[in-house]
Amino acid sequence: MPIVKLQQVTYHYPFTEKPALQDINLEVEEGEFVAVIGPNGAGKSTLCYTLAGFIPHFYKGELKGIVEVDGVLAQDSDLSDWVLKVGLVFQNPFNQISGAKYTVFEEVAFGLENSGVPRAEIARRVEEVLQMTGIADLADRSPYSLSGGQQQRVALASILVMQPKVLVLDEPTSQMDPIGTREVFGVIRKMAEQGMTVVMAEHKVEWIAQFADRVIALWEGKIYLEGKPHEVLTDARLVEKGFGVSRYTTTARLALPRGLWQKERPLPVTLEEAVAGFSALRNARRKQG
Amino acid sequence: MNIQIENLSFRYPNGVLALRGVSLEIAPGEQVAIIGQNGAGKTTLVKHLNGLLLPTEGRVRIGDWDTRHYSVAKLARRVGYVFQNPDEQLFTKTVADEIAFGPRNLGYSGERIQELVEDALQLTQLQAMRTTNPYDLSPTWRKMVAIASILAMDTPILVFDEPTTGQDAASVAHLAMIIAELKRRGKTVVTITHDIDFCAENFARVIVMGGGQVLLDGHTRTVLGQTEILAQTYVDPPQITRLGLRLGLAEVVCTPQEFLDAFEKQCAA
Ligand SMILES: Nc1ncnc2c1ncn2[C@@H]1O[C@H](COP(=O)(O)OP(=O)(O)OP(=O)(O)O)[C@@H](O)[C@H]1O
Ligand SMILES: Nc1ncnc2c1ncn2[C@@H]1O[C@H](COP(=O)(O)OP(=O)(O)OP(=O)(O)O)[C@@H](O)[C@H]1O
Ligand SMILES: [Mg+2]
Ligand SMILES: [Mg+2]
Numbered sequence: 346m347p348i349v350k351l352q353q354v355t356y357h358y359p360f361t362e363k364p365a366l367q368d369i370n371l372e373v374e375e376g377e378f379v380a381v382i383g384p385n386g387a388g389k390s391t392l393c394y395t396l397a398g399f400i401p402h403f404y405k406g407e408l409k410g411i412v413e414v415d416g417v418l419a420q421d422s423d424l425s426d427w428v429l430k431v432g433l434v435f436q437n438p439f440n441q442i443s444g445a446k447y448t449v450f451e452e453v454a455f456g457l458e459n460s461g462v463p464r465a466e467i468a469r470r471v472e473e474v475l476q477m478t479g480i481a482d483l484a485d486r487s488p489y490s491l492s493g494g495q496q497q498r499v500a501l502a503s504i505l506v507m508q509p510k511v512l513v514l515d516e517p518t519s520q521m522d523p524i525g526t527r528e529v530f531g532v533i534r535k536m537a538e539q540g541m542t543v544v545m546a547e548h549k550v551e552w553i554a555q556f557a558d559r560v561i562a563l564w565e566g567k568i569y570l571e572g573k574p575h576e577v578l579t580d581a582r583l584v585e586k587g588f589g590v591s592r593y594t595t596t597a598r599l600a601l602p603r604g605l606w607q608k609e610r611p612l613p614v615t616l617e618e619a620v621a622g623f624s625a626l627r628n629a630r631r632k633q634g
Numbered sequence: 635m636n637i638q639i640e641n642l643s644f645r646y647p648n649g650v651l652a653l654r655g656v657s658l659e660i661a662p663g664e665q666v667a668i669i670g671q672n673g674a675g676k677t678t679l680v681k682h683l684n685g686l687l688l689p690t691e692g693r694v695r696i697g698d699w700d701t702r703h704y705s706v707a708k709l710a711r712r713v714g715y716v717f718q719n720p721d722e723q724l725f726t727k728t729v730a731d732e733i734a735f736g737p738r739n740l741g742y743s744g745e746r747i748q749e750l751v752e753d754a755l756q757l758t759q760l761q762a763m764r765t766t767n768p769y770d771l772s773p774t775w776r777k778m779v780a781i782a783s784i785l786a787m788d789t790p791i792l793v794f795d796e797p798t799t800g801q802d803a804a805s806v807a808h809l810a811m812i813i814a815e816l817k818r819r820g821k822t823v824v825t826i827t828h829d830i831d832f833c834a835e836n837f838a839r840v841i842v843m844g845g846g847q848v849l850l851d852g853h854t855r856t857v858l859g860q861t862e863i864l865a866q867t868y869v870d871p872p873q874i875t876r877l878g879l880r881l882g883l884a885e886v887v888c889t890p891q892e893f894l895d896a897f898e899k900q901c902a903a
Contacts, residue, residue, distance in 0.1 A: 384802040385774045436800065437773055439719060479672075490648050493718045493796065494672025494828075519800045520718070522671040522828055524868040548802065551873065589803035592831055592873040596890040605894055605901075616873065620880045623897060627881075630901045 347372035348542050349396065349511060354410035356391060356400055365391040367566045369410070373511075373544060378537040380553040380574070381546045383563035384587045389546035390436055392563065393515040395419075396544055398427035414511055429460075432509030434501050434517045436546075441500035442488050449491075450475070450484040453503045460507075470506050477532050478502040479525060493520040501529070505536070512536065514545040530556045550578050550591045554614035562588060579612040593619035635662050635712060635790045635822065637683065641692035643846075644678055652678040654846040655692070660824065662790070665817050667833040667854075668826045670843035671868035676826045677718055679843070680793045683824070684713040696791065711740060714784035718795040718826075720776040729771075729779050730755070730764040736787040747786075754786035757812055774800050781812070791822040798829040810836045834858055834872040834888040842867060859886035 354369040366388050373379050383389050394400045401408040402424040412419035415430055435441050446452040450471060457467045475481045478498040483491065488499055497520045504512065514533070518526040530552040537543045537558075547553055553560060553574055560577040562570040564586050570577050577583075579594055593613040600606035600623075607626055613619040637660040644653040652675045660666055668676050681687040682694045685701045685708075694701045696712045714736070717723045726732045733754050737747045755761045758778050763771070768779050777797065784792060797809050806829070813836055816823050827833050833840060833854070840857045842850040844867030850857045858864070858871050861879065870876065878887040883900055887893040 385800075385805060386772060390772070437719075437721075439721065486650075487648065490646060490650070492673045492677060498672070516800055520672070520796065520828070522674075522868040523830055523870045524865065525672060526828075527870070548800070587802065587804045589806075592890060593877065596874065596877070596893055599890050600894055600897075603894060603898065605898060616876055616880065619877050623877070623881055627897075627901050 346375075348375045348415055349373035349544070350411065350413040351395070352411040352413075354395065354408070354412060356395060356409070357407045358391075358404065359406045361406070363566075365566050366395065369568060371561065371568070373542055375510075375542055376537055376540045378534060378543040378556065378558045379545070379561060380557035380559070381544060381561045381563060382548065382550065382553065382577075382588060383546075383569075384589075387563040388566040389563055390515050391566070393433060393436075393513045393544070393546055396511065397431045397433035397513045398422065398424050399433065402427070428509075429507070430509060431511040431513060432504040432507050434504050434512075434514045436515040436519070438493075438497040438500035438520070441503065442496065447487060448485050449480065449488055449499055452488045452499060453506055456503060456507050470508075471502075474502040474506045477505065479528065494522060494525065497521060498525075505532075508541070511542045511544070514543065514547075516546050516548070518547070518549065527552060548589050550589060551593070551615060554578055554591065564588075575611070575614055578614045591615070597622065635697040636660060637791065637822070637824075638695040639679075639682070639692070640694075642679075642682065642689050642694060643691040644675075644682070644687060645690045646678075652846055653682075656846075656848055657692075658841065658848065658851065660822060663817070663820045663822055664839060665813065665823045665837050666825070666839045666841060667837040668824065668841045668843060669828070669830060669833055669867075669869055670849070674843040674867055675846040676843055677795055678846075680715065680795060680824060680826060683709075683791070683793055684715045685709040686715070707739070710736070710787065710789070712789055713791045713793060714787045714789040715793045716777075716780050716784045716795055716797065718799075720773070720780035723780045723783070724768045724776060727767055728765050729760055729768055729782075732768055732779055733760075733783045733786045736783055740787060750786040750788055754782040757785055757815060758782040759808065774802075774805065777801070778805070781809075785812075789821075791824070792816060794823070794825040796826050796828065798827050798832050806832055830858070830869060831872045831874070834875065842869065855886045855888060858888065 351369050351371040355364050356366040357364050381389050398419055443455050454467050454471045478501050480498045501517050518529050534556045557574050560574045591614045597606045597612045610622050613622050639658040642653055642656040645651050685706045733751045734747055737750045768776055798806055813823055840854045849863055858875050874893050878893055883896045887896050
């Protein structure tokens with residue numbers, strides 16, 4: 346039973362002629378980690394807003410089709426119920442900060458305060474997510490006196506702490522340092538393994554290949570390709586349409602005509618695949634040589 | 635016009651010591667990338683270049699101007715700064731107005747303003763959006779508008795704070811093109827980025843920051859091969875460099891082409 350179900354979803358922002366999403370059909374299983382890729386303007390954020398109920402409850406405009414999470418239709422629900430099931434981390438972390446709190450700790454605890462969770466449990470959960478997102482040492486700082494990447498970590502922590510059934514992340518690592526990015530992907534993967542359903546808009550294909558279960562490639566508001574990360578991310582059509590691809594894939598493509606990548610071997614997306622492929626070729630050459 | 639930073643330390647009012655004794659020189663026309671972990675002090679450092687922040691200790695000179703003795707408005711003639719968050723920077727009703735604001739403030743003639751605005755629109759490919767309200771644009775386009783509004787000020791020094799954030803492959807390539815054009819025009823460009831591949835492919839010099847200090851500063855190739863020091867500040871070498879290191883290539887490589895040439899040599903050896 347899929348927990349997220351979109352059927353024939355088409356959406357127009359108010360006063361626009363071209364749909365931002367068109368005929369989207371998407372089912373996500375419980376505990377699945379789906380990555381959404383696409384060039385700027387493809388509709389990644391719009392899809393995130395739709396899953397998170399901001400469309401149709403906050404952004405007006407025209408929504409057609411079925412949006413269902415955990416057996417409830419978005420159109421029949423209101424935003425305050427919906428956000429308890431589906432947590433959204435915004436593309437711009439600044440939009441996430443409540444403005445009501447003096448410390449990072451309180452900011453992250455904010456959403457839990459009126460949820461009936463006991464105080465001690467709140468404190469435990471907040472400490473845990475601060476640790477996971479690498480900002481435990483910032484607990485007593487003001488949420489406004491932070492660097493860009495630190496703010497983005499606070500935004501992520503304040504949603505993770507709510508333990509939503511479905512976690513929607515709109516480019517959650519865009520301002521994070523490289524190793525921090527990889528760690529956050531690891532944290533999200535772990536959440537998915539514990540049963541959280543994850544939909545994440547991202548450009549960073551190397552980590553998508555390593556951590557996600559499935560990739561949706563959006564283009565001009567439509568699902569252009571969909572499938573296992575490795576298949577989608579090495580599809581030649583991505584380059585034509587302006588999607589980002591891994592440097593390893595690009596390198597292997599350039600290597601093919603020079604005889605430096607074996608024709609029968611699938612193209613690499615991750616470092617490990619590239620190392621394996623180039624090592625195999627080197628060994629084969631040395632044997633011949 | 636050179637940039638001279640001498641023993642710069644900075645403490646925020648809340649007590650955070652964000653820079654600890656940074657010394658740097660950037661020559662006229664140089665293209666420099668700054669990388670390093672979240673909270674390393676990158677933004678704090680570059681906000682000293684146009685006087686948005688003033689040293690707690692040490693000094694910063696832009697050409698012959700000590701930033702402590704010149705207002706932000708004055709320094710804007712020499713240094714253009716694109717904020718990490720474009721929303722801190724944009725406030726007018728149309729893209730074209732936004733771009734004209736800087737040169738108008740610098741007191742340029744009407745004709746010159748026109749010229750500069752057109753040039754900036756063209757470089758950023760925003761021509762079709764000149765009458766759009768920046769707030770109707772997606773965050774990635776808003777960043778482009780912020781960049782255009784700084785380009786139009788025609789300063790000898792330009793500072794970009796994370797221009798690659800959230801940009802797709804085409805926009806990153808477009809940014810690389812803008813930076814190359816600025817280089818051709820003899821401008822100094824200082825760019826903060828977390829996109830290490832972009833850094834490797836477009837900059838000759840890289841400064842690595844960590845804990846408010848400069849950990850490494852030098853030729854891109856030399857700097858980006860130092861895996862252990864980079865890891866201290868949460869940076870991985872570029873994808874291609876990692877691949878070269880894993881395969882034990884004799885030299886540090888930064889681009890696919892360089893990798894393939896070095897790898898072919900290694901296979902033949
Ligand atoms: N509030 C809005 N009003 C009208 N049109 C909008 C609005 N927000 C987005 N759009 C349009 O909808 C389309 C999809 O935009 P969306 O922001 O979902 O793309 P995206 O894939 O998230 O892009 P990016 O990588 O730049 O974040 C674009 O054509 C965009 O201009
Ligand atoms: N307005 C502020 N008030 C107090 N402290 C601040 C303020 N802005 C940043 N800091 C702190 O100063 C240090 C350096 O921050 P800075 O913004 O320079 O980092 P950065 O290297 O640009 O990081 P990022 O990659 O996340 O943008 C951090 O510890 C940060 O929390
Ligand atoms: Mg978006
Ligand atoms: Mg910064």
